[in-house]
Amino acid sequence: MGAEAKLSHTAALILRAISAGYIYGFSVMEMTGLPSGTVYPAMRRLERDGLIQSKWEAEAIAAVEQRPPRKYYKVTRAGKATLDASIKRYPLLEKMIPLPEVEHA
Amino acid sequence: MVPAKERGAWLREWKAELWHVAERQRAHTTAAFVAGAFRDAAILRDDLQPARKRDWQGIVSSPVHFLALLFAAMSVSVGLAFLFPGVRPLLLPAPYRDAHTLVIVSRDGASHSANPSISLGKFRYWQSAAQAVFSDLSFYDVVHKELHLGLGRGVALSVIRASGNLPALLQSPDFPDAGSMNALPKLVLSDAVWRAIFPCRSTRDWKNCFSCRRNGENRWYSKGKRMAFAGEARCVAVGERSAHGRSF
Numbered sequence: 001m002g003a004e005a006k007l008s009h010t011a012a013l014i015l016r017a018i019s020a021g022y023i024y025g026f027s028v029m030e031m032t033g034l035p036s037g038t039v040y041p042a043m044r045r046l047e048r049d050g051l052i053q054s055k056w057e058a059e060a061i062a063a064v065e066q067r068p069p070r071k072y073y074k075v076t077r078a079g080k081a082t083l084d085a086s087i088k089r090y091p092l093l094e095k096m097i098p099l100p101e102v103e104h105a
Numbered sequence: 106m107v108p109a110k111e112r113g114a115w116l117r118e119w120k121a122e123l124w125h126v127a128e129r130q131r132a133h134t135t136a137a138f139v140a141g142a143f144r145d146a147a148i149l150r151d152d153l154q155p156a157r158k159r160d161w162q163g164i165v166s167s168p169v170h171f172l173a174l175l176f177a178a179m180s181v182s183v184g185l186a187f188l189f190p191g192v193r194p195l196l197l198p199a200p201y202r203d204a205h206t207l208v209i210v211s212r213d214g215a216s217h218s219a220n221p222s223i224s225l226g227k228f229r230y231w232q233s234a235a236q237a238v239f240s241d242l243s244f245y246d247v248v249h250k251e252l253h254l255g256l257g258r259g260v261a262l263s264v265i266r267a268s269g270n271l272p273a274l275l276q277s278p279d280f281p282d283a284g285s286m287n288a289l290p291k292l293v294l295s296d297a298v299w300r301a302i303f304p305c306r307s308t309r310d311w312k313n314c315f316s317c318r319r320n321g322e323n324r325w326y327s328k329g330k331r332m333a334f335a336g337e338a339r340c341v342a343v344g345e346r347s348a349h350g351r352s353f
Contacts, residue, residue, distance in 0.1 A: 024122070025118070025122050026122050026125050026126055029138075035137065035141050036122075036137070036138045036139075036140075036141025036142065036145070037140065037141030037142075037143070037144030037145055038141070038144075039141075040118075040119075040122075040141065040142075040145045041144070041145050041148040041149065041152075044145075044149065044152070045152065048152070067121075067124060067125070067128075068117075068120060068121040068124050069121060070121050070122070070125070071117075071118045071121065
C-alpha cells in the first residue's frame with residue numbers, strides 16, 4: 001500500500017477527468033461541470049503535488065489551426081496510484097466519468 | 106494579483122483557454138469563466154505564500170542561520186545604542202582603571218553629580234604643595250544649605266560631603282576601621298546642629314558614634330569608647346540603626 005495523498009472529491013473528480021482524456025482545463029470544466037475558479041486552481045495543485053504534469057502544445061500546430069497553443073495535462077504514475085486509491089474511496093467516480101473504451105485491433 | 110514570477114505562464118494559459126471558451130460559449134458564460142480567473146489568481150497567490158513562510162522557517166530552524174541572524178540583530182542594536190548620547194559612555198570601556206573612586210575636578214568647584222568633586226584651584230594647590238607624595242587622597246567639600254524644619258522654622262547648615270575613605274585616612278585609634286563600617290552613607294551632626302534640630306534626650310543603648318564637634322573641633326570616636334574631652338557634646342550615627350543620641 002503506497003502512501004498516496006488523500007484527495008478531496010473535487011480533486012479526485014478532476015484527476016479522473018484528466019485520466020479519462022479530458023486533457024485541458026476547459027474540457028475538464030465541461031466534463032465535470034465545475035466552474036473555472038475551481039478547476040484551474042485544482043489542476044495547478046495537482047501538478048504541484050506531482051499527480052499530473054502539463055505540456056504546452058507546439059506553436060506550429062496551433063498556428064496551423066489559427067488559435068493560441070493550449071496547455072495539456074496528463075496523469076503521472078503517482079497520479080494514477082492516487083486516482084486508484086481515490087476511486088476506492090469514491091466509487092462513484094468511475095460511473096461519473098467512465099474511461100473511454102479501448103479499441104482492440 | 107499573480108506574483109510576477111508566475112504571471113507570464115498564468116496569463117498565457119488563461120488567454121488560450123479564454124479564446125476557446127469565447128469560440129464556443131455565449132457571452133455570459135465567458136464572463137463567468139473570466140470571473141474564475143480572479144479566484145484562480147487569488148488562490149495562486151495564497152499557494153505561494155506558504156512557500157515564503159517555509160523559507161523563513163528554514164532560516165530560523167537552522168542554528169547557523171539563526172545565530173547569524175541574531176548576530177546581525179545584535180550588531181544593529183549596538184550600533185543604534187551608540188547614537189544615544191547617554192548610552193555611548195556606558196558602552197565604551199572606562200578610561201581609568203579605578204574610575205569609580207576618582208574625584209571629579211570641576212572648574213567652578215560645583216558638581217551636579219553625586220560624586221565628590223573639588224575645584225581645579227584646590228587640585229593645583231595640592232599638586233604644588235610641599236607634601237608632593239601622597240599615600241592616599243581623601244576629600245571633603247563644604248556647602249551651605251537652608252534646612253526647613255517646618256512651621257516656618259529654618260536653619261542654615263554647613264554640610265560637609267566627604268569621600269568614603271576619610272575616616273580611614275585619619276587613622277585615628279578612636280575611629281572604627283574601614284572594615285567595620287558598612288557601605289551605607291553616614292550622617293554626622295555637630296553638637297550645635299544636634300541641639301538646634303533634634304530634641305534633647307539621653308539613652309543608654311548608644312552603640313555607635315562616629316563624630317562629635319566640640320569647641321569648633323571635630324573629634325572621631327568608636328563604639329562605646331568614652332570621649333576624649335570633657336564637657337558636653339552629642340553624637341549621632343545614622344546607618345545600621347536609627348539615629349541614637351547620648352549626652353556626655
